[in-house]
Amino acid sequence: MLPPLPQRSPSVLALDDPAAITRIGVIALATDLTSERDFARGLPLERAALHVARVAFANPTTLDNLRAMGPKLTECTALLPPDVPLAAVCYSCTSASVTLGDREVAAAIRAARPGMPVVTPSxxxxxxxxxxxxxxxxxxxxxxxxxxxxxxxxxxxxxxxxxxxxxxxxxxxxxxxxxxxxxxxxxxxxxxxxxxxxxxxxxxxxxxxxxxxxxxxxxxxxxxxSNQASLWALLGLAGLEPRVGPPAPAGFGQLLSRPVPLSVFL
The missing domain is CATH 3.40.50.12500 (Rossmann fold)
Structure with missing residues (x-):
């Protein structure tokens, strides 16, 4: 039997303020190779974290395959870190957002995260x-x-x-x-x-x-x-500035210098 490990005194245990990191949720397609990288390039990662859940999807990108994701969105959203405040959740698929409907996507996400600001690329x-x-x-x-x-x-x-x-x-x-x-x-x-x-x-x-x-x-x-607009909306909802700037990350275009109409996503 192994000897018991020594236990540190609780007096030396300190936890950072949970509000020190602004957390953003993303629902990405199982096949997505681009969204996480694009969002991470623009987020100020010293103050922000990106949490991604993957929703089942199979190519080709036909309308029927895009529609098939709809019933899975609530369950997928529930896989994002539980009991952790998120500034917003983005469903990172433009064609599926158009096919399913922005409001329907937002409703499915809010079924798991009530009141959550929701970004669709469309x-x-x-x-x-x-x-x-x-x-x-x-x-x-x-x-x-x-x-x-x-x-x-x-x-x-x-x-x-x-x-x-x-x-x-x-x-x-x-x-x-x-x-x-x-x-x-x-x-x-x-x-x-x-x-x-x-x-x-x-x-x-x-x-x-x-x-x-x-x-x-x-x-x-x-x-x-699509990803630039989604990143712009997420930054605005989270109250964050782009990682590189001002006025915007190199190569990301003039949009990121414009204010975000927050009411669109609430």
């Missing part, structure tokens, strides 16, 4: 366009046409004019995560139109953060991506 993009003062957008998606079509309907139904829309015709979100910066740049420049006031790069799987600043320089207009 609602974050709408809020971003409002903060940037634009209504006419060009849109690039990596999805299949059947998944891309509802994206255009979504923004049109919310009062935006989609002046041009192109998709890359991809079915696998893990392949979307490997699209090269040069490919994103070329496709984004091709989809832009002079009458578009901003460019939207949809999909949380798409590694678009590194090209945003270059695109804004080339186009002379704002560029919004």
């Amino acid at each position: 609602a974050a993009a709408r809020a971003a366009f409002g903060a940037l003062g634009v209504t006419r957008i060009a849109m690039l998606t990596p999805y299949l046409p059947e998944t891309s079509g509802p994206m255009e309907v979504y923004f049109t139904d919310h009062g935006f004019s989609v002046v041009n829309h192109q998709c890359l015709g991809m079915a696998d979100d893990q392949e979307m995560a490997r699209v090269s910066p040069a490919t994103i740049m070329d496709a984004a420049l091709a989809v832009d139109r002079p009458e578009a006031e901003a460019l939207f790069l949809s999909c949380t799987a798409l590694p678009a953060l590194d090209v945003i600043a270059a695109l804004e320089d080339r186009l002379g207009k704002p560029v919004v991506s």
